[in-house]
Amino acid sequence: MKTVAIAGLGAIGHAVARGIDRGMDGIRLGAVSARDQDAARVRLDTLLHRPPLVPLPRIAAHADIVVECGGAGVLAEIAAPVLDAGKHLVVLSCGALLSSPELGLLAGRHRGRIHVPSGAIGGLDAVAAMAEGEIRSARLISRKPPIALRAIPWLEQRGIDLREVREPTLVFRGYAAQAARHFPANLNVAATLSLAGIGAQRTEVELWADPHARGNCHAIEVESDSGAMRFSIEATASGNPATSSLAAQSVLALLRRLGLPGA
Numbered sequence: 001m002k003t004v005a006i007a008g009l010g011a012i013g014h015a016v017a018r019g020i021d022r023g024m025d026g027i028r029l030g031a032v033s034a035r036d037q038d039a040a041r042v043r044l045d046t047l048l049h050r051p052p053l054v055p056l057p058r059i060a061a062h063a064d065i066v067v068e069c070g071g072a073g074v075l076a077e078i079a080a081p082v083l084d085a086g087k088h089l090v091v092l093s094c095g096a097l098l099s100s101p102e103l104g105l106l107a108g109r110h111r112g113r114i115h116v117p118s119g120a121i122g123g124l125d126a127v128a129a130m131a132e133g134e135i136r137s138a139r140l141i142s143r144k145p146p147i148a149l150r151a152i153p154w155l156e157q158r159g160i161d162l163r164e165v166r167e168p169t170l171v172f173r174g175y176a177a178q179a180a181r182h183f184p185a186n187l188n189v190a191a192t193l194s195l196a197g198i199g200a201q202r203t204e205v206e207l208w209a210d211p212h213a214r215g216n217c218h219a220i221e222v223e224s225d226s227g228a229m230r231f232s233i234e235a236t237a238s239g240n241p242a243t244s245s246l247a248a249q250s251v252l253a254l255l256r257r258l259g260l261p262g263a
C-alpha cells in the first residue's frame, strides 16, 4: 500500500482526496496540508476516512507520494524535502518546473521521482513518441471564458480588462516559457506540452479569452518527421473556473498506475 499526501486542498486537491477516499487499489490517503485550516476541515468532513491536516513543511514525512496542487509557492516549499527523501512528487503547477531545473538533478541524486500528469490536456504519449524523431513545430492554442482569466497581474499591468470582451480576443502569443511565467494559474498545460515535446523555448502558445468558449478549450498541433498530430478538448471547468475537472482526474489515473504492485 502506498501512502499519498496532498499539498493544497483547493479544486484539484479536494477532488483528488475524494477520489482516493472512494477507494483505490494500492493507494491510501495519509495526510493533507492546507492554508485555510477551517475551510480544509469543512472539505475533509466530506470524506469517509478523514486524513490528518499537517503543516506543509512536514508533508514529506507523511507519504510515499506527495501531490502538489497548491501553486508555485507550495511547490517551492515541498519539492526539496520530498525529493531529498527519495519520494515521488506529482506536480500540477508544472509551469514552475521550467525555472527550477535543479529539481530534476535533486530527484536523480536521491532516487526521487517527479511526475507531471497529463492535467487538462492529452495526446502527450504521441508527442513524446514524435520527440524520439524530429518535431518541426509544436503549438498550443488555449481558449478560456473571461471568468477564468481574472486577477492576472500580467494582464492588469497591461490594462487588459476582459470583463467587457464580447468576441474571442487574443490575450497572449509567445512561447511556453513566457506563458508559464505570465499565466501560472492558467497555462501549466503549455509546460506539460513542452516537457513532452521540444521544450519551453520552442513550443508556441496562444491564449484567447473567448466568451463563447464551452469550458476550457485546448488544441495541440504538432508537425514532425513521423507525421502531424492534432488534439483538442473542450474541458468542463471545476469549482475553480480556471481549472478543468480533468486535471484532478489525470492525477487519479496516475495514482492508480503508481498503486500497482511493483510500480
Ligand SMILES: NC(=O)C1=CN([C@@H]2O[C@H](COP(=O)(O)OP(=O)(O)OC[C@H]3O[C@@H](n4cnc5c(N)ncnc54)[C@H](OP(=O)(O)O)[C@@H]3O)[C@@H](O)[C@H]2O)C=CC1
Binding pocket: 007, 008, 009, 010, 011, 012, 013, 033, 034, 035, 036, 056, 069, 070, 071, 072, 073, 074, 091, 092, 093, 094, 118, 119, 120, 121, 184, 185, 186, 188, 189, 192, 240, 242, 243, 244, 247
Ligand atoms: N497541470 C495542469 O494541467 C493544471 C494545473 N493546474 C494548477 O494546479 C494548481 C492547483 O489548482 P486548483 O486546485 O484549481 O487551485 P485552487 O486555487 O483551487 O487551490 C489551490 C489551493 O492551494 C492552497 N494553498 C496555497 N498556498 C498554500 C500553502 N502555503 N499551504 C497550503 N495550501 C496552500 C490554497 O489555499 P487557500 O484557498 O487558503 O488560498 C488553495 O486551497 C494551480 O497551480 C493550477 O494552476 C490547474 C489546472 C490544470
Ligand SMILES: O=C([O-])CC(=O)C(=O)O
Binding pocket: 119, 120, 184, 185, 186, 187, 188, 189, 190, 216, 217, 235, 242, 243, 244, 245, 247
Ligand atoms: O485547467 C486547465 O484548463 C488548464 C490550466 O488551468 C493550466 O494549465 O494551468
